[in-house]
Amino acid sequence: MRVSVSKIDLSVSLCNIKLTNPTILASGILGTTKALLKRVAENGAGAVTIKSVSVEPREGHKNPTVITFEAGMLNAVGYSNPGVEAAAREFKDLQDVSVPVIASVIGTQKKDFVRVVEGFSKTKFSAIEIPLSCPHTPGFGLLAGQGTPKATFEITSAVRRLTKLPVFVKVSPNIPEICTIAKAAEDAGADAITAVNSMGPGMIINIEAQKPILSFKVGGISGDALRPVAVRCVYDLYKAIKIPIIGVGGISTGRHAIEMLMAGASAVEIGTGVYYRGVDVFRKVCGEMTVWMQENGIKNVKSIIGVAHD
Amino acid sequence: MVLKTLKVLLVLHMIKRKKIKLVSFSSREIEEKKAEQPVMVKICKITKESPGVKIFFFESDVKFTPGQFVMVWIPLLDEKPFTISYFQDNILGISVLKRGLFTSVLHSKKVGDTIGIRGPYGRGFNIKTNLNVCVVGGGIGMASLTTLVDKLNSVNNKQGLNITIIHGARTAAEILYQKRFRDMKLCTEDGTAGFKGTAVDLFENLIKRQRFDTVYACGPEKMLYKIFELCQRNKTNCEVSLDRYIKCGFGVCGQCDCSGRRICVDGPVFNMEELSEMKDFGKMTVTKTGERVIC
Numbered sequence: 001m002r003v004s005v006s007k008i009d010l011s012v013s014l015c016n017i018k019l020t021n022p023t024i025l026a027s028g029i030l031g032t033t034k035a036l037l038k039r040v041a042e043n044g045a046g047a048v049t050i051k052s053v054s055v056e057p058r059e060g061h062k063n064p065t066v067i068t069f070e071a072g073m074l075n076a077v078g079y080s081n082p083g084v085e086a087a088a089r090e091f092k093d094l095q096d097v098s099v100p101v102i103a104s105v106i107g108t109q110k111k112d113f114v115r116v117v118e119g120f121s122k123t124k125f126s127a128i129e130i131p132l133s134c135p136h137t138p139g140f141g142l143l144a145g146q147g148t149p150k151a152t153f154e155i156t157s158a159v160r161r162l163t164k165l166p167v168f169v170k171v172s173p174n175i176p177e178i179c180t181i182a183k184a185a186e187d188a189g190a191d192a193i194t195a196v197n198s199m200g201p202g203m204i205i206n207i208e209a210q211k212p213i214l215s216f217k218v219g220g221i222s223g224d225a226l227r228p229v230a231v232r233c234v235y236d237l238y239k240a241i242k243i244p245i246i247g248v249g250g251i252s253t254g255r256h257a258i259e260m261l262m263a264g265a266s267a268v269e270i271g272t273g274v275y276y277r278g279v280d281v282f283r284k285v286c287g288e289m290t291v292w293m294q295e296n297g298i299k300n301v302k303s304i305i306g307v308a309h310d
Numbered sequence: 311m312v313l314k315t316l317k318v319l320l321v322l323h324m325i326k327r328k329k330i331k332l333v334s335f336s337s338r339e340i341e342e343k344k345a346e347q348p349v350m351v352k353i354c355k356i357t358k359e360s361p362g363v364k365i366f367f368f369e370s371d372v373k374f375t376p377g378q379f380v381m382v383w384i385p386l387l388d389e390k391p392f393t394i395s396y397f398q399d400n401i402l403g404i405s406v407l408k409r410g411l412f413t414s415v416l417h418s419k420k421v422g423d424t425i426g427i428r429g430p431y432g433r434g435f436n437i438k439t440n441l442n443v444c445v446v447g448g449g450i451g452m453a454s455l456t457t458l459v460d461k462l463n464s465v466n467n468k469q470g471l472n473i474t475i476i477h478g479a480r481t482a483a484e485i486l487y488q489k490r491f492r493d494m495k496l497c498t499e500d501g502t503a504g505f506k507g508t509a510v511d512l513f514e515n516l517i518k519r520q521r522f523d524t525v526y527a528c529g530p531e532k533m534l535y536k537i538f539e540l541c542q543r544n545k546t547n548c549e550v551s552l553d554r555y556i557k558c559g560f561g562v563c564g565q566c567d568c569s570g571r572r573i574c575v576d577g578p579v580f581n582m583e584e585l586s587e588m589k590d591f592g593k594m595t596v597t598k599t600g601e602r603v604i605c
Binding site for chain 1: 345346347348349350381383385386387388389390424426428556557558560561562563564565567569570572590596597598599600601602
């Protein structure tokens with residue numbers, strides 16, 4: 001049943017966006033400049049997401065903002081970004097990046113999301129992702145109450161009315177009623193759900209200093225510790241909604257990616273995996289997926305999406 | 311019961327006398343190896359290098375290559391990158407120029423106080439066994455080059471090695487490491503010590519007359535760019551250490567980008583080939599918000 005490499009097809013279609021493979025750079029990792037997006041694309045990513053952009057520039061939290069532990073990463077960067085005006089300048093001429101580029105748009109209220117999307121109207125993004133689920137930045141995401149069905153519906157509707165681009169809504173793994181949130185997004189016209197954002201927040205205390213390490217004290221948990229939670233969320237969402245799911249959380253190997261696809265994801269995002277395996281984690285994951293598919297007689301990656309379900 | 315109590319007392323006594331090593335110590339080492347987290351170290355010595363610069367010494371088993379950096383953490387305040395400017399056995403030192411809130415608080419630390427150290431991070435200088443080497447340090451940038459000079463001297467065993475050290479500062483009071491490197495060629499912008507002019511001016515004069523196999527430089531980026539251009543023009547190999555606002559230190563956050571290269575892991579030291587591909591080098595830098603601006 002071994003399949004020759006030339007016959008392995010890793011391509012997927014996500015809301016009519018053609019991806020040569022299902023790996024996408026997750027928002028908040030390396031997506032600060034066009035040059036870095038280009039580099040990630042050259043290292044095998046099927047698509048890339050920029051670091052989230054708000055209306056005004058933000059310096060974010062003080063350092064330490066990102067640390068790691070035995071089972072993942074803890075971050076509270078605090079949405080540092082240059083604001084939509086500077087970001088639109090940075091990400092003009094996106095044709096230099098060889099793969100689709102997804103914009104990540106944040107706001108403290110509905111009208112901010114609208115202003116950022118408007119500010120990007122001349123930028124050649126392929127989709128817009130709205131994370132309504134950050135667990136560690138006051139004024140945004142969970143700390144601004146954006147993780148409720150009502151707020152999710154309202155913000156998604158506002159963005160939907162404004163753009164023809166596919167809209168992805170990124171949800172939190174913290175909320176037990178994650179499917180209700182995702183349905184609200186679907187009802188508001190979202191084209192896909194990105195599941196999940198970092199969980200927590202968590203805290204790591206340096207016991208010699210007797211103080212939390214992160215300057216914001218708490219931060220979102222990603223990496224290995226998040227993966228089983230993310231897989232469960234994607235599995236549940238696959239049953240609850242009709243729109244595609246982008247699976248994210250702790251993926252750093254081909255096996256992890258395949259597991260996420262089997263849970264029901266149409267594509268996967270990789271973030272913390274860059275720490276574990278370098279910028280070329282995308283190429284490595286695709287290579288490992290190819291080998292696994294060869295050995296297991298699977299030609300088309302699309303055929304494994306959701307197979308974990310009864 | 312009595313016997314049990316005696317046993318406990320004996321064990322406690324042995325722990326106190328350090329005859330028994332607590333298991334928790336070794337398990338802590340394992341945890342630390344897996345994590346990018348600060349380790350608290352005690353400041354064991356502080357020296358004053360100039361009116362604005364203090365060197366803080368501490369004990370650490372960090373394995374360090376010249377040009378690499380560590381993140382220094384002051385709990386509840388902030389964390390900033392510093393190069394190691396002193397490295398002998400397990401005593402390390404960082405040179406700190408008092409510039410803002412963080413460095414002011416650091417300057418107020420006393421011997422016995424603790425700070426957090428995370429790292430080392432980045433790719434340091436390529437240690438060559440060339441005979442004619444020039445080292446150019448502008449201001450506090452000289453700190454990155456001190457351990458390089460030490461290393462070059464030890465690798466080459468001083469035989470036949472010819473190191474020219476150029477150290478530039480605005481004024482005589484800001485000159486660093488004068489006792490450590492007695493034969494530095496000094497230059498000051500106001501002419502209060504050595505050659506009157508910048509490190510670039512002095513380097514330009516030298517490179518006209520002298521051939522260097524490798525030039526190593528650290529300092530303000532404008533200076534580094536001029537050194538790089540002069541080396542290119544004179545077909546001389548060079549390596550420079552760049553500076554950006556650093557957040558994670560291990561290559562994930564994207565804050566320290568320079569034309570698609572991350573200062574924290576791909577650098578901070580870059581060679582000529584890399585520099586010639588980096589369009590932002592000498593022209594654009596990145597602010598705390600992540601905006602690319604003219605530097």
